[in-house]
Amino acid sequence: MQDTTFETLADLALKQSGQAFHPNKRYLMEARLATISRRESFATLDDLAHCLKSRPNPRFEAEVAAALTGKLTRFFGDxxxxxxxxxxxxxxxxxxxxxxxxxxxxxxxxxxxxxxxxxxxxxxxxxxxxxxxxxxxxxxxxxxxxxxxxxxxxxxxxxxxxxxxxxxxxxxxxxxxxxxxxxxxxxxxxxxxxxxxxxxxxxxxxxxxxxxxxxxxxxxxxxxxxxxxxxxxxxxxxxxxxxxxxxxxxxxxxxxxxxxxxxxxxxxxxxxxxxxxx
Amino acid sequence: MKHCLIVDDSRVVRTVAGRIIKDLSFEVSEAGDGSEALRKCRERMPDAILLDWNMPVMNGLDFVRALRREDGGQNPVVVFCTNENDAEHIGEAMRSGANEYIMKPFDAEIVESKFAEVGLV
CATH class of the missing domain: 3.40.50.150 (Vaccinia Virus protein VP39)
Known part of the structure; x- marks a missing residue:
């Protein structure tokens, strides 16, 4: 993942959901965006980030930000x-x-x-x-x-x-x-x-x-x-x-x-x- | 250290489950079917039993029914661990004296969660 891609996605996450991404959590971005990226036929997250930047689309932005949030939960977690x-x-x-x-x-x-x-x-x-x-x-x-x-x-x-x-x-x-x-x-x-x-x-x-x-x-x-x-x-x-x-x-x-x-x-x-x- | 007997006719399953349960700080022993398990229980009653259903000689259901009639056989916590995953099988196992029920395939987290449900960890 290029540095600019990380910055684009981290910036999007921060603005949309408030979520803070540390640069060493790139693997987490990769994992969480794998499904969307595949569905939209992007070869890499660099392509996805490029698309976000060049063709702003509020719906897609919101969807990417939502996908970036943590989903881990379980029954009777506490x-x-x-x-x-x-x-x-x-x-x-x-x-x-x-x-x-x-x-x-x-x-x-x-x-x-x-x-x-x-x-x-x-x-x-x-x-x-x-x-x-x-x-x-x-x-x-x-x-x-x-x-x-x-x-x-x-x-x-x-x-x-x-x-x-x-x-x-x-x-x-x-x-x-x-x-x-x-x-x-x-x-x-x-x-x-x-x-x-x-x-x-x-x-x-x-x-x-x-x-x-x-x-x-x-x-x-x-x-x-x-x-x-x-x-x-x-x-x-x-x-x-x-x-x-x-x-x-x-x-x-x-x-x-x-x-x-x-x-x-x-x-x-x-x-x-x-x-x-x- | 608590003692868990793993009863399964598959050596692979016994090994995998054994590693997981050792990591939960149990001493582990193994049996390949219900009748071998019953012999081992008579020698030394374990604290927990991880029990397969379908096995040669004596299956898991017959084993747990026999175990519960043994001297001290009410004490071990019995956790089924089997491919049978429909409500009827689960209900029958629980009525026959099992304490918990794991549906295969399983992983370490499931074993730990189920052992926690019955107060073993």
Whole structure:
């Protein structure tokens, strides 16, 4: 890959998705763009970059940027987190809710396993008040391809064996003729998936009790990380929480602080605190 | 160190699985079919058993049913590892006393994930 190609693609990623690419991550670019490059019949990424530069096309640019983002995810990627959210966070939020409605947003959900893990885990609660809550679970990702996979809810032989017990696999998914496994319709009906770029305001998605955003912000360059975090913070209901992945190093704007009640969670700085701090 | 018995009639599968499971800090021993496995269990009951389904002499399903009737045979965690991948086979294995189920082909990550599901790692 020529230096100018790396610069073109890194620049595109930064502007479109906020993602920061270090020059030693060229192999990652190659891997993530292999499918698009083949489909568009480019011999090399140099040709692809040349095309991006010489014939600007917003749709293709967005598609390339989406393909460049990390897609790695798995069922129950953070088992403790799902347990805590289902057994502690949501029941507490439910107590405060007048409507009995709880809204959860999985931001940067890639192919959707996080959403289905949460739905499966919620389904295992017996006798908890949470079973009577009016739950809405939304997953978003910048990649239209990922959102399509998530909506269909169909996963491969290897995907369904990492993070899912055979018990959960049998209860939650059906094996189809091609050997893939599809999330059962009753579970799919509980999920909503939408294409959304975290650098854009998310007002249209509404306000949330819990936002799960794992390994997404930390892949972004600093100013974009702040911008995306502020966009998330704006969609929190009062007292709502954002959960990132453990060990994610983030530089956040002044809109978010570490929660005192929930280890590892972030909450919005209330306007009252801002005044007090000033 | 925990002890895992790998039961499969394919030497290649035993070797591959053995490497993966050794990397998870297990002592590993092998058996080529269910009846050899049962003999080995009577000598020394393992902590975990990775179990193929279709084998000569005694298959995996008959083995796990027999094992669970043995003295101390309730203790080992039994993880099936087989080409059988339909709901009926999986259900039958679990009802017969298996704890987890791996569908072949598998890789190190799957074995580790499944062992984690049953508290072995």
């Amino acid at each position: 088992r403790d987190l799902f347990d805590r959210i289902v057994t502690h966070v949501l029941p507490e939020r439910l107590k405060l809710s007048k409507t009995g409605r709880l809204r959860i947003w999985c931001a940067g959900v890639s192919t959707g396993q996080e959403v289905y893990s949460l739905i499966m885990r919620l389904g295992e609660e017996v006798g908890s008040a949470i079973t009577k809550a009016d739950l809405e679970i939304i997953g978003t990702d910048i990649s239209a391809d990922c959102i399509e996979t998530a909506t269909v809810g169909s996963y491969g032989h290897f995907d369904v064996q990492k993070g899912l017990s055979v018990h959960r696999l049998m209860l939650g998914l059906d094996r189809n003729d091609t050997g893939d496994w599809q999330v059962k319709e009753a579970l799919r009906q509980q999920a909503t998936f939408k294409v959304h770029n975290l650098l854009e305001p998310a007002d249209a998605l509404g306000l949330f009790d819990v936002i799960i955003c794992r390994n997404v912000l930390s892949a972004m360059a600093e100013p974009m990380q702040k911008q995306a975090a502020d966009n998330l913070a704006r969609q929190l209901l009062p007292g709502g929480l954002i959960f990132t992945a453990p060990g994610e190093k983030l530089s956040l704007g002044d809109g978010l602080v570490a929660s005192r009640t929930y280890r590892g969670a972030l909450e919005r700085v209330s306007d009252k605190n801002k005044v007090a701090a000033a």
